[in-house]
Amino acid sequence: MDHNEAFISAVHSATLERFETTHKAPSNIALVKYWGKYDSQIPANASISFTLSEAHTTSRILFEKAAKSEVHVFYEGESKPEFEPKIVQFLERIRLYCPFLSTYKITIDTANTFPHSSGIASSASGMAALAMGIVALEQKLGGIAKEAMLQKASFLGRLGSGSAARSIEGPVVSWGEHAELENSSDLYATKFERPHELFKTYQDSILIVHKGTKKVSSTLGHDLMKNHPFKEARFEQAQSHISSLVAAMKKGNLEAFIKIVESEALSLHAMMMTSNPYFVLMEPQTLEVIQKVWDYRAQTKTPLCFTLDAGANVHLLYPEAHKKEVHSFIENQLKQHCEDGFYIHDRCGEGAV
Ligand code: PMV
Numbered sequence: 001m002d003h004n005e006a007f008i009s010a011v012h013s014a015t016l017e018r019f020e021t022t023h024k025a026p027s028n029i030a031l032v033k034y035w036g037k038y039d040s041q042i043p044a045n046a047s048i049s050f051t052l053s054e055a056h057t058t059s060r061i062l063f064e065k066a067a068k069s070e071v072h073v074f075y076e077g078e079s080k081p082e083f084e085p086k087i088v089q090f091l092e093r094i095r096l097y098c099p100f101l102s103t104y105k106i107t108i109d110t111a112n113t114f115p116h117s118s119g120i121a122s123s124a125s126g127m128a129a130l131a132m133g134i135v136a137l138e139q140k141l142g143g144i145a146k147e148a149m150l151q152k153a154s155f156l157g158r159l160g161s162g163s164a165a166r167s168i169e170g171p172v173v174s175w176g177e178h179a180e181l182e183n184s185s186d187l188y189a190t191k192f193e194r195p196h197e198l199f200k201t202y203q204d205s206i207l208i209v210h211k212g213t214k215k216v217s218s219t220l221g222h223d224l225m226k227n228h229p230f231k232e233a234r235f236e237q238a239q240s241h242i243s244s245l246v247a248a249m250k251k252g253n254l255e256a257f258i259k260i261v262e263s264e265a266l267s268l269h270a271m272m273m274t275s276n277p278y279f280v281l282m283e284p285q286t287l288e289v290i291q292k293v294w295d296y297r298a299q300t301k302t303p304l305c306f307t308l309d310a311g312a313n314v315h316l317l318y319p320e321a322h323k324k325e326v327h328s329f330i331e332n333q334l335k336q337h338c339e340d341g342f343y344i345h346d347r348c349g350e351g352a353v
Contacts, residue, residue: 036225051170053349196252
């Protein structure tokens with residue numbers, strides 16, 4: 001049996017007239033990056049991430065029985081028709097797996113804890129919250145057992161935005177098949193079962209170096225990997241980084257953790273700089289921050305490292321025990337590189353609720 005088939009709901013039409021549900025789903029930050037995919041959102045390599053906590057989306061979803069499916073999207077109570085095409089496309093993609101949706105009018109009212117266009121991507125948390133709401137409806141209709149809900153939400157979230165698959169559970173999650181990741185799958189994310197205690201409360205301070213939406217969408221970025229001259233080497237590097245990171249995260253080996261995480265961030269951006277067309281998403285301030293982090297680590301021996309998403313902002317990762325000193329380092333030396341002095345202190349979290 002095709003593994004996808006297990007996710008096809010047997011519920012086609014439903015008698016339930018109205019169902020309202022609210023879910024909160026966090027953003028996540030990849031340690032080993034997903035950059036490059038095959039059709040139907042199958043990743044070219046496995047990825048591992050920290051599920052965040054403070055940066056999250058809350059979505060209230062109202063399903064009302066209707067002759068034909070319809071979608072309305074609100075952001076903090078305000079109608080946002082411009083968000084609708086992406087949601088409609090997502091619903092189209094998951095129709096096979098959730099046929100009951102075509103008999104509902106769906107109204108989504110969503111809000112993020114982080115400012116809109118602060119440079120923090122909301123697609124992972126937004127799609128994860130929506131997927132949770134849809135699975136909650138499926139459960140209400142008797143179409144899915146409670147134990148299977150999180151996996152299906154991750155499966156659906158993936159079809160909306162690959163990294164959304166990793167925003168359902170926490171604190172450490174992987175997505176994509178890999179021999180050293182138990183029960184790993186290309187179709188959904190799984191919880192990394194035995195991280196060292198250190199990683200259950202890891203901190204992530206997000207420095208907003210540049211506000212505003214991304215110059216290059218991740219859809220285009222993934223696409224450019226298809227003919228990238230270094231793609232084979234990159235996918236192999238990521239798979240090998242997973243092996244080393246799994247070992248480091250089980251043992252609590254921070255030195256190894258830091259080397260892999262920083263290398264991954266720079267490899268991601270190196271792929272962007274060497275694609276055709278090439279592009280650069282880092283800003284001068286991104287490099288200033290990186291240099292300061294390296295100097296600080298060399299001087300103080302604090303296990304502080306950075307990672308980057310597909311943008312200019314810098315995520316600073318460190319164990320909870322070093323929170324106080326890192327917060328003063330940020331306030332005294334890094335805040336000046338943030339747009340309007342803006343940053344967010346976040347930490348690992350348990351996933352969607
Ligand atoms: O989920 P997408 O399609 O927006 O891609 C996410 C890509 C990165 O954020 C750059 C890396 C990752 O693994 O999250």
